Amino acid sequence: MTAVTTDWDVAVVGAGIAGLTAARACAERGLRVVAHDALAPGGQLINLGTLADWPGPATTGPDLMSALLTDVMERGVEIAYGEVTGLRTDPLTVDAAEGPASARAVVVATGRGPGRLDVPDAEGWEGRGLSHCATCDGPLHAGREVVVVGDDEWTAHEALELAGIAKRVTVVSASPTWPAALDRRLTDAVDVRRGTVASLAGEGTLAAVHLADSDVLEASGIFVYTHAEPRTALLDGLPAGAPVWSAGDVTGADRHLLTAAADGLRAGHAVVAHLEES
Ligand SMILES: Cc1cc2nc3c(=O)[nH]c(=O)nc-3n(C[C@H](O)[C@H](O)[C@H](O)COP(=O)(O)OP(=O)(O)OC[C@H]3O[C@@H](n4cnc5c(N)ncnc54)[C@H](O)[C@@H]3O)c2cc1C
Structure with a gap:
Protein backbone atom coordinates (compact mmCIF):
# COMPACT_ATOMS: atom_id res chain seq x y z
CA MET A 1 0.00 0.00 0.00
CA THR A 2 1.33 3.49 -0.94
CA ALA A 3 1.97 5.78 2.03
CA VAL A 4 -0.63 8.42 2.89
CA THR A 5 0.53 11.51 1.00
CA THR A 6 -1.39 14.52 2.31
CA ASP A 7 -3.42 15.45 5.36
CA TRP A 8 -6.53 17.49 4.63
CA ASP A 9 -9.14 18.94 6.95
CA VAL A 10 -11.82 18.14 4.39
CA ALA A 11 -11.83 15.95 1.29
CA VAL A 12 -14.77 16.46 -1.07
CA VAL A 13 -15.38 13.68 -3.58
CA GLY A 14 -17.19 14.99 -6.66
CA ALA A 15 -16.73 18.60 -7.78
CA GLY A 16 -20.21 19.24 -9.16
CA ILE A 17 -22.34 22.07 -7.79
CA ALA A 18 -23.00 20.20 -4.51
CA GLY A 19 -19.35 19.34 -3.86
CA LEU A 20 -18.04 22.78 -4.86
CA THR A 21 -20.60 24.49 -2.60
CA ALA A 22 -19.60 22.26 0.34
CA ALA A 23 -15.91 22.91 -0.39
CA ARG A 24 -16.52 26.66 -0.49
CA ALA A 25 -18.34 26.66 2.87
CA CYS A 26 -15.45 24.78 4.50
CA ALA A 27 -12.68 26.87 2.88
CA GLU A 28 -14.38 30.08 4.01
CA ARG A 29 -13.80 28.93 7.59
CA GLY A 30 -10.10 28.52 6.98
CA LEU A 31 -10.12 24.72 6.55
CA ARG A 32 -7.70 22.98 4.15
CA VAL A 33 -9.97 21.53 1.47
CA VAL A 34 -9.36 19.31 -1.54
CA ALA A 35 -12.11 18.59 -4.10
CA HIS A 36 -11.57 15.46 -6.21
CA ASP A 37 -13.25 14.86 -9.54
CA ALA A 38 -13.02 11.78 -11.73
CA LEU A 39 -13.57 13.84 -14.90
CA ALA A 40 -13.54 17.61 -14.60
CA PRO A 41 -15.00 20.08 -12.10
CA GLY A 42 -18.60 21.09 -12.79
CA GLY A 43 -20.21 17.65 -13.00
CA GLN A 44 -23.54 17.70 -14.78
CA LEU A 45 -23.25 21.48 -15.28
CA ILE A 46 -20.75 20.94 -18.09
CA ASN A 47 -23.49 19.24 -20.14
CA LEU A 48 -26.21 21.84 -19.67
CA GLY A 49 -27.16 24.67 -22.02
CA THR A 50 -29.31 27.53 -20.71
CA LEU A 51 -30.34 26.58 -17.18
CA ALA A 52 -33.99 26.05 -16.24
CA ASP A 53 -35.27 26.89 -12.75
CA TRP A 54 -32.27 29.12 -12.13
CA PRO A 55 -33.00 32.53 -10.55
CA GLY A 56 -31.40 35.71 -11.85
CA PRO A 57 -30.00 36.43 -15.31
CA ALA A 58 -30.07 33.52 -17.77
CA THR A 59 -26.83 31.57 -17.72
CA THR A 60 -25.47 28.36 -19.16
CA GLY A 61 -24.04 25.34 -17.31
CA PRO A 62 -20.43 25.94 -18.46
CA ASP A 63 -20.61 29.66 -17.52
CA LEU A 64 -21.90 28.85 -14.03
CA MET A 65 -19.32 26.08 -13.65
CA SER A 66 -16.50 28.44 -14.58
CA ALA A 67 -17.69 31.11 -12.09
CA LEU A 68 -18.04 28.53 -9.30
CA LEU A 69 -14.62 27.05 -9.97
CA THR A 70 -12.85 30.43 -10.01
CA ASP A 71 -14.60 31.33 -6.76
CA VAL A 72 -13.65 28.15 -4.85
CA MET A 73 -10.07 28.23 -6.11
CA GLU A 74 -9.70 31.85 -4.99
CA VAL A 94 -9.54 8.75 0.70
CA ASP A 95 -8.07 6.46 -1.96
CA ALA A 96 -7.40 9.11 -4.60
CA ALA A 97 -5.82 8.72 -8.03
CA GLU A 98 -2.49 10.14 -6.80
CA GLY A 99 -2.50 7.89 -3.71
CA PRO A 100 -4.24 7.64 -0.36
CA ALA A 101 -4.77 10.89 1.58
CA ASP A 121 -24.73 -4.43 -25.79
CA ALA A 122 -25.96 -1.02 -24.55
CA GLU A 123 -22.39 0.05 -23.67
CA GLY A 124 -21.19 -0.84 -27.15
CA TRP A 125 -23.56 1.80 -28.60
CA GLU A 126 -22.06 4.63 -26.49
CA GLY A 127 -20.48 7.06 -28.94
CA ARG A 128 -22.07 5.27 -31.93
CA GLY A 129 -25.37 7.10 -31.56
CA LEU A 130 -26.15 6.55 -27.86
CA SER A 131 -25.67 9.72 -25.81
CA HIS A 132 -26.76 11.40 -22.56
CA CYS A 133 -26.16 15.01 -23.53
CA ALA A 134 -28.20 17.05 -26.03
CA THR A 135 -25.86 20.04 -25.85
CA CYS A 136 -22.76 17.94 -26.55
CA ASP A 137 -24.02 15.50 -29.20
CA GLY A 138 -27.23 17.09 -30.54
CA PRO A 139 -25.44 18.94 -33.37
CA LEU A 140 -24.24 15.57 -34.76
CA HIS A 141 -27.88 14.84 -35.60
CA ALA A 142 -28.82 18.12 -37.32
CA GLY A 143 -31.67 17.50 -39.77
CA ARG A 144 -31.98 13.81 -38.77
CA GLU A 145 -34.34 11.81 -36.52
CA VAL A 146 -33.54 11.10 -32.88
CA VAL A 147 -35.13 9.23 -29.98
CA VAL A 148 -35.10 10.43 -26.37
CA VAL A 149 -35.74 7.89 -23.59
CA GLY A 150 -36.93 8.99 -20.16
CA ASP A 151 -39.83 10.22 -18.13
CA ASP A 152 -38.84 13.26 -16.09
CA GLU A 153 -38.73 17.00 -16.65
CA TRP A 154 -35.08 16.92 -17.76
CA THR A 155 -36.06 14.43 -20.48
CA ALA A 156 -38.55 17.03 -21.76
CA HIS A 157 -35.89 19.74 -21.47
CA GLU A 158 -33.43 17.71 -23.54
CA ALA A 159 -36.13 16.79 -26.10
CA LEU A 160 -36.90 20.48 -26.60
CA GLU A 161 -33.22 21.32 -27.04
CA LEU A 162 -32.91 18.56 -29.66
CA ALA A 163 -36.09 19.76 -31.39
CA GLY A 164 -34.20 22.90 -32.35
CA ILE A 165 -31.58 20.79 -34.15
CA ALA A 166 -33.00 17.46 -35.34
CA LYS A 167 -35.66 16.91 -38.01
CA ARG A 168 -37.86 14.88 -35.67
CA VAL A 169 -37.66 13.97 -31.97
CA THR A 170 -39.57 11.02 -30.50
CA VAL A 171 -39.67 10.68 -26.71
CA VAL A 172 -40.11 7.03 -25.64
CA SER A 173 -41.43 6.86 -22.10
CA ALA A 174 -42.27 3.72 -20.14
CA SER A 175 -44.21 5.78 -17.67
CA PRO A 176 -47.97 5.38 -17.96
CA THR A 177 -48.15 8.76 -16.28
CA TRP A 178 -45.83 10.90 -18.41
CA PRO A 179 -47.18 14.10 -16.94
CA ALA A 180 -49.48 16.27 -19.03
CA ALA A 181 -47.45 19.21 -17.71
CA LEU A 182 -44.47 17.86 -19.68
CA ASP A 183 -46.55 17.35 -22.83
CA ARG A 184 -47.58 20.99 -22.63
CA ARG A 185 -43.93 22.06 -22.65
CA LEU A 186 -43.19 20.11 -25.83
CA THR A 187 -43.69 21.44 -29.35
CA ASP A 188 -45.13 19.91 -32.54
CA ALA A 189 -41.59 18.82 -33.43
CA VAL A 190 -41.70 16.25 -30.60
CA ASP A 191 -43.80 13.04 -30.46
CA VAL A 192 -44.33 11.12 -27.21
CA ARG A 193 -44.61 7.31 -27.45
CA ARG A 194 -45.48 5.09 -24.48
CA GLY A 195 -43.26 2.02 -24.53
CA THR A 196 -39.77 0.65 -24.00
CA VAL A 197 -36.76 0.15 -26.21
CA ALA A 198 -35.99 -3.51 -27.01
CA SER A 199 -32.85 -3.19 -29.17
CA LEU A 200 -30.74 -0.88 -31.30
CA ALA A 201 -29.69 -1.56 -34.88
CA GLY A 202 -27.30 -0.13 -37.47
CA GLU A 203 -24.09 -0.83 -39.36
CA GLY A 204 -21.34 0.85 -37.34
CA THR A 205 -23.55 3.69 -36.15
CA LEU A 206 -27.17 3.77 -35.05
CA ALA A 207 -29.85 3.63 -37.75
CA ALA A 208 -32.96 2.30 -35.99
CA VAL A 209 -34.53 1.84 -32.57
CA HIS A 210 -36.71 -1.25 -32.11
CA LEU A 211 -39.47 -0.89 -29.54
CA ALA A 212 -40.85 -3.74 -27.41
CA ASP A 213 -44.21 -3.49 -29.24
CA SER A 214 -42.31 -4.30 -32.51
CA ASP A 215 -42.48 -0.77 -33.91
CA VAL A 216 -39.25 0.49 -35.45
CA LEU A 217 -38.19 4.14 -35.27
CA GLU A 218 -35.61 5.42 -37.73
CA ALA A 219 -32.97 7.31 -35.68
CA SER A 220 -29.33 8.36 -35.94
CA GLY A 221 -29.20 9.14 -32.22
CA ILE A 222 -30.74 7.94 -28.98
CA PHE A 223 -30.49 10.13 -25.84
CA VAL A 224 -30.99 8.12 -22.65
CA TYR A 225 -32.04 9.52 -19.25
CA THR A 226 -33.69 6.51 -17.56
CA HIS A 227 -32.17 4.57 -14.64
CA ALA A 228 -29.63 7.27 -13.74
CA ALA A 233 -20.51 3.01 -3.82
CA LEU A 234 -18.20 5.09 -1.60
CA LEU A 235 -20.88 5.37 1.10
CA ASP A 236 -21.68 1.66 1.25
CA GLY A 237 -20.55 -0.08 4.43
CA LEU A 238 -19.28 2.97 6.30
CA PRO A 239 -19.61 2.58 10.08
CA ALA A 240 -22.29 4.65 11.82
CA GLY A 241 -20.93 7.96 13.08
CA ALA A 242 -18.08 8.17 10.53
CA PRO A 243 -17.35 11.85 9.77
CA VAL A 244 -18.69 11.51 6.25
CA TRP A 245 -21.54 13.56 4.78
CA ARG A 266 -25.75 22.17 4.60
CA ALA A 267 -23.06 19.48 4.40
CA GLY A 268 -20.29 22.11 4.49
CA HIS A 269 -21.81 23.75 7.57
CA ALA A 270 -22.20 20.35 9.27
CA VAL A 271 -18.52 19.55 8.59
CA VAL A 272 -17.41 22.94 9.97
CA ALA A 273 -19.52 22.45 13.13
CA HIS A 274 -18.11 18.92 13.58
CA LEU A 275 -14.48 20.01 13.17
CA GLU A 276 -14.92 23.02 15.46
CA GLU A 277 -16.28 20.71 18.18
CA SER A 278 -13.58 18.06 17.82
C1 LIG B 1 -30.33 16.26 -18.76
C2 LIG B 1 -30.37 17.04 -17.47
C3 LIG B 1 -30.67 18.38 -17.52
C4 LIG B 1 -30.76 19.11 -16.33
N1 LIG B 1 -31.08 20.44 -16.40
C5 LIG B 1 -31.19 21.16 -15.24
C6 LIG B 1 -31.55 22.56 -15.27
O1 LIG B 1 -31.71 23.16 -16.34
N2 LIG B 1 -31.71 23.19 -14.07
C7 LIG B 1 -31.54 22.56 -12.85
O2 LIG B 1 -31.74 23.18 -11.80
N3 LIG B 1 -31.17 21.23 -12.82
C8 LIG B 1 -30.98 20.53 -13.96
N4 LIG B 1 -30.64 19.22 -13.90
C9 LIG B 1 -30.31 18.61 -12.60
C10 LIG B 1 -28.89 19.04 -12.15
O3 LIG B 1 -27.99 19.00 -13.25
C11 LIG B 1 -28.37 18.12 -11.01
O4 LIG B 1 -29.35 18.06 -9.98
C12 LIG B 1 -27.08 18.68 -10.40
O5 LIG B 1 -26.12 18.94 -11.42
C13 LIG B 1 -26.51 17.67 -9.40
O6 LIG B 1 -25.29 18.18 -8.90
P1 LIG B 1 -24.31 17.24 -8.03
O7 LIG B 1 -23.18 18.12 -7.66
O8 LIG B 1 -25.07 16.55 -6.96
O9 LIG B 1 -23.84 16.07 -9.02
P2 LIG B 1 -23.04 16.13 -10.40
O10 LIG B 1 -23.23 17.43 -11.08
O11 LIG B 1 -23.45 14.90 -11.13
O12 LIG B 1 -21.50 16.02 -9.98
C14 LIG B 1 -20.96 14.83 -9.46
C15 LIG B 1 -19.48 14.83 -9.76
O13 LIG B 1 -18.87 13.73 -9.05
C16 LIG B 1 -17.84 13.20 -9.85
N5 LIG B 1 -17.57 11.83 -9.37
C17 LIG B 1 -18.43 10.78 -9.36
N6 LIG B 1 -17.85 9.69 -8.79
C18 LIG B 1 -16.58 10.09 -8.45
C19 LIG B 1 -15.48 9.42 -7.85
N7 LIG B 1 -15.57 8.14 -7.43
N8 LIG B 1 -14.32 10.10 -7.67
C20 LIG B 1 -14.22 11.41 -8.05
N9 LIG B 1 -15.24 12.09 -8.63
C21 LIG B 1 -16.40 11.44 -8.82
C22 LIG B 1 -18.39 13.25 -11.27
O14 LIG B 1 -17.33 13.22 -12.23
C23 LIG B 1 -19.13 14.60 -11.24
O15 LIG B 1 -18.29 15.67 -11.69
C24 LIG B 1 -30.53 18.47 -15.08
C25 LIG B 1 -30.21 17.11 -15.04
C26 LIG B 1 -30.12 16.39 -16.22
C27 LIG B 1 -29.80 14.92 -16.16
Missing part, protein backbone atom coordinates in the same frame (compact mmCIF):
# COMPACT_ATOMS: atom_id res chain seq x y z
CA ARG A 75 -10.79 30.68 -1.54
CA GLY A 76 -7.97 28.13 -1.48
CA VAL A 77 -9.78 24.90 -2.44
CA GLU A 78 -7.38 22.55 -4.22
CA ILE A 79 -8.80 20.64 -7.20
CA ALA A 80 -7.54 17.07 -7.65
CA TYR A 81 -8.20 15.23 -10.91
CA GLY A 82 -8.93 11.50 -10.91
CA GLU A 83 -11.39 8.97 -9.55
CA VAL A 84 -11.60 8.26 -5.82
CA THR A 85 -11.85 4.48 -5.61
CA GLY A 86 -12.34 3.96 -1.89
CA LEU A 87 -13.10 5.53 1.46
CA ARG A 88 -11.72 3.98 4.64
CA THR A 89 -12.10 4.84 8.31
CA ASP A 90 -9.62 4.61 11.25
CA PRO A 91 -7.99 6.78 10.14
CA LEU A 92 -10.32 8.41 7.62
CA THR A 93 -8.58 7.93 4.27
CA SER A 102 -6.11 11.36 5.07
CA ALA A 103 -8.84 13.85 5.97
CA ARG A 104 -10.65 14.85 9.16
CA ALA A 105 -13.99 14.85 7.33
CA VAL A 106 -15.27 13.82 3.91
CA VAL A 107 -18.19 15.03 1.78
CA VAL A 108 -19.35 12.58 -0.88
CA ALA A 109 -21.06 14.46 -3.75
CA THR A 110 -20.67 11.96 -6.55
CA GLY A 111 -24.02 12.67 -8.24
CA ARG A 112 -25.82 10.10 -10.40
CA GLY A 113 -24.51 7.86 -13.13
CA PRO A 114 -25.60 8.46 -16.74
CA GLY A 115 -28.90 7.07 -17.93
CA ARG A 116 -28.96 3.35 -18.69
CA LEU A 117 -30.81 1.39 -21.38
CA ASP A 118 -31.72 -2.27 -20.85
CA VAL A 119 -30.85 -3.52 -24.35
CA PRO A 120 -28.23 -5.99 -25.64
CA GLU A 229 -28.83 5.82 -10.31
CA PRO A 230 -27.12 7.68 -7.44
CA ARG A 231 -23.40 6.78 -7.30
CA THR A 232 -23.36 5.58 -3.68
CA SER A 246 -23.32 13.20 1.43
CA ALA A 247 -24.79 16.00 -0.68
CA GLY A 248 -26.60 16.56 -3.96
CA ASP A 249 -27.88 14.01 -6.47
CA VAL A 250 -26.02 11.12 -4.77
CA THR A 251 -28.59 11.31 -1.96
CA GLY A 252 -31.35 10.35 -4.42
CA ALA A 253 -33.09 13.64 -3.65
CA ASP A 254 -34.79 16.12 -5.99
CA ARG A 255 -32.60 16.72 -9.07
CA HIS A 256 -32.10 20.45 -9.27
CA LEU A 257 -29.03 22.65 -9.23
CA LEU A 258 -30.45 24.80 -6.46
CA THR A 259 -31.30 21.88 -4.19
CA ALA A 260 -27.90 20.29 -4.83
CA ALA A 261 -26.21 23.59 -3.92
CA ALA A 262 -28.35 23.95 -0.78
CA ASP A 263 -27.48 20.39 0.17
CA GLY A 264 -23.76 21.10 -0.36
CA LEU A 265 -24.03 24.18 1.84
